[in-house]
Amino acid sequence: MADLLEVTGVTKQFGGLAALEAVTLSVGKGEIYGLIGPNGAGKTTLFNCMTGLYSVTAGRILLDGAPVHNRKPHEIVRRGFARTFQNIRLFANMTALENVMVGGHIRSRAGILGAILRNPRTRAEEAQLRRKASELMEFVGLRGKGRTLAGHLAYGDQRRLEIARALATEPKLLALDEPVAGMNPAERRQMSDLFRRLRDSGITLLLIEHDVKLVMGLCDRVAVLDYGRKIAEGGPESVQQDRAVIEAYLGVDEGTG
Amino acid sequence: MPKWLRLPPPVAFLLLAITLILLPFLTGATLGNSWVRVLDFVLLYVMLALGLNIVVGYAGLLDLGYVAFYAIGAYLYAWLASPHFGLHLPFWAILPLGALLAGFFGVLLGAPTLRLRGDYLAIVTLGFGEIIRIFMNNLNAPFNLTNGPQGINLIDPVALGPLIFKGNHHLFGFKLTAPYLYYYLFLAFTLATIVIAMRLQNSRIGRAWAALREDEVAAAAMGVNTRNVKLLAFAMGATFGGLAGGLFASFQGFISPESFNLWESILILCMIVLGGMGHIPGVILGAVMLTVLPEALRYLGDWQRAALGHVVVDPNDLRMLIFGLALVLMMIYRPAGLIPSRQRRREFAAEDGVAEQEQADLYDAKV
Numbered sequence: 001m002a003d004l005l006e007v008t009g010v011t012k013q014f015g016g017l018a019a020l021e022a023v024t025l026s027v028g029k030g031e032i033y034g035l036i037g038p039n040g041a042g043k044t045t046l047f048n049c050m051t052g053l054y055s056v057t058a059g060r061i062l063l064d065g066a067p068v069h070n071r072k073p074h075e076i077v078r079r080g081f082a083r084t085f086q087n088i089r090l091f092a093n094m095t096a097l098e099n100v101m102v103g104g105h106i107r108s109r110a111g112i113l114g115a116i117l118r119n120p121r122t123r124a125e126e127a128q129l130r131r132k133a134s135e136l137m138e139f140v141g142l143r144g145k146g147r148t149l150a151g152h153l154a155y156g157d158q159r160r161l162e163i164a165r166a167l168a169t170e171p172k173l174l175a176l177d178e179p180v181a182g183m184n185p186a187e188r189r190q191m192s193d194l195f196r197r198l199r200d201s202g203i204t205l206l207l208i209e210h211d212v213k214l215v216m217g218l219c220d221r222v223a224v225l226d227y228g229r230k231i232a233e234g235g236p237e238s239v240q241q242d243r244a245v246i247e248a249y250l251g252v253d254e255g256t257g
Numbered sequence: 258m259p260k261w262l263r264l265p266p267p268v269a270f271l272l273l274a275i276t277l278i279l280l281p282f283l284t285g286a287t288l289g290n291s292w293v294r295v296l297d298f299v300l301l302y303v304m305l306a307l308g309l310n311i312v313v314g315y316a317g318l319l320d321l322g323y324v325a326f327y328a329i330g331a332y333l334y335a336w337l338a339s340p341h342f343g344l345h346l347p348f349w350a351i352l353p354l355g356a357l358l359a360g361f362f363g364v365l366l367g368a369p370t371l372r373l374r375g376d377y378l379a380i381v382t383l384g385f386g387e388i389i390r391i392f393m394n395n396l397n398a399p400f401n402l403t404n405g406p407q408g409i410n411l412i413d414p415v416a417l418g419p420l421i422f423k424g425n426h427h428l429f430g431f432k433l434t435a436p437y438l439y440y441y442l443f444l445a446f447t448l449a450t451i452v453i454a455m456r457l458q459n460s461r462i463g464r465a466w467a468a469l470r471e472d473e474v475a476a477a478a479m480g481v482n483t484r485n486v487k488l489l490a491f492a493m494g495a496t497f498g499g500l501a502g503g504l505f506a507s508f509q510g511f512i513s514p515e516s517f518n519l520w521e522s523i524l525i526l527c528m529i530v531l532g533g534m535g536h537i538p539g540v541i542l543g544a545v546m547l548t549v550l551p552e553a554l555r556y557l558g559d560w561q562r563a564a565l566g567h568v569v570v571d572p573n574d575l576r577m578l579i580f581g582l583a584l585v586l587m588m589i590y591r592p593a594g595l596i597p598s599r600q601r602r603r604e605f606a607a608e609d610g611v612a613e614q615e616q617a618d619l620y621d622a623k624v
Contacts, residue, residue: 053477073477073480074482074483078480085475089472091476094471102479105461105480106480110461111461114461115457116456
């Protein structure tokens with residue numbers, strides 16, 4: 001079976017600086033795949049390349065066998081690849097429900113004429129969007145908060161809302177950029193549960209996370225980035241034992257090295 | 258609003274309808290017929306402000322060249338219904354054409370500015386507005402398209418069947434002059450504009466505009482085709498501008514490039530900002546106030562004569578001074594606008610003031 005996401009030799013340069021150097025990895029359908037590495041290793045850059053916010057300097061990215069590198073973000077979303085942001089980027093002055101409904105934009109069709117005429121088809125579509133958005137809010141644990149402005153939600157709820165909004169795009173692959181950052185242990189457990197439920201519902205997860213315990217307990221496979229290179233990949237245990245990984249995180253001891 | 262002032266919706270609606278219908282007669286009887294013309298302009302500016310509000314208020318794209326679309330609608334009307342080319346098409350045929358042409362120019366302006374935002378977009382749109390005006394000023398040779406600075410005269414008034422919006426008409430014993438007739442025509446167009454603006458705001462496209470305004474990167478990453486949605490905002494805003502332009506040309510009977518200068522664009526933007534950006538009742542109030550206030554201040558000369566016996570300061574000088582002062586005071590005391598939307602009020606009330614996110618850093622792809 002072909003992998004859902006295949007990243008081959010992806011390089012990203014900012015001027016003379018290579019943020020990613022020939023990164024190759026692949027994510028299989030139904031996996032929870034972790035991406036870890038020290039600060040500045042290029043994890044978020046890789047996310048941005050995969051979701052069309054950055055162009056890639058070299059290499060290719062295939063989603064379900066179709067190239068998505070250097071495509072526009074909305075085209076990649078249409079193919080079934082959604083994401084969240086490390087520094088939460090909600091539409092702060094829209095209600096929580098409206099935020100999720102924007103996620104449904106790509107899966108709905110009403111245009112200007114529909115908006116002006118409010119014909120039955122537009123109204124039906126609008127009702128469907130609204131219903132689906134509330135279902136997703138409930139799924140991520142935000143029941144009853146639909147009318148709150150997104151910017152007024154508690155921090156953890158904002159992270160959940162970002163996930164609901166991404167789910168509204170009906171993704172096959174959901175990329176989460178540090179989704180539990182700043183959460184307490186109880187919240188982290190809830191989020192782990194949520195990720196498992198997502199996986200069970202058939203969505204493949206790609207996870208950037210600093211919480212090693214969470215990554216090790218949750219992910220089927222893990223890739224480690226350091227200075228824009230992939231230095232290890234494999235099951236959580238084998239990666240944890242990997243010498244290069246330990247060095248990347250703890251530094252090389254010059255005296256004995 | 259105090260509770261005793263709240264009326265059941267049907268009653269309030271009926272009262273509003275009666276007021277709007279009787280307004281020109283009440284105004285004409287109390288303030289004089291020149292004020293009926295002011296009412297007409299109020300309605301035109303409400304339309305213009307609601308149109309610009311789509312671009313600025315809904316989609317968050319700062320457009321300082323909006324008057325260009327007004328000019329395009331007006332000139333198209335003049336070309337197709339005046340002795341200038343000897344064409345005399347009916348108004349209901351020209352207005353949609355003017356709206357379409359202006360919408361097309363909206364896309365034309367939008368296309369090269371897709372990657373610009375904030376101040377940069379404002380500068381480019383400002384340039385666009387000036388280019389159109391200067392074109393109109395100079396296109397009298399080699400082929401006389403616009404008649405240059407003299408403008409185009411003797412534009413046909415609106416005609417609804419046998420009813421020509423010119424001279425005096427009598428209806429149920431009332432004398433109706435052209436400004437009265439135009440009032441009702443403009444009122445119909447304004448009401449339609451309000452309904453359309455409301456429906457657009459509360460729709461799939463309206464949400465995409467709001468998402469674009471809030472965070473363009475996130476909007477793109479959530480599947481909004483930011484290019485199309487921006488062009489759509491420019492086109493929709495321009496369409497209303499073109500429509501208002503056509504109405505303006507028929508109402509005035511004369512247009513020249515002078516009517517479409519930068520001041521007009523800024524005035525319309527002021528209406529939106531003052532009233533409450535993105536919020537329809539606010540925008541309407543802003544348009545009403547900024548049209549009525551300068552007219553009311555024309556009486557400054559009379560007031561001076563009444564109070565002091567003679568005119569001390571030329572009312573025309575004083576008028577703009579006070580107008581400017583009023584703008585400054587309103588912005589100081591109501592920074593979110595006179596009737597801000599719920600969201601904007603909160604945005605301004607937020608103590609940390611983090612309304613704007615820095616987002617330019619995350620954007621090197623062509624969206």
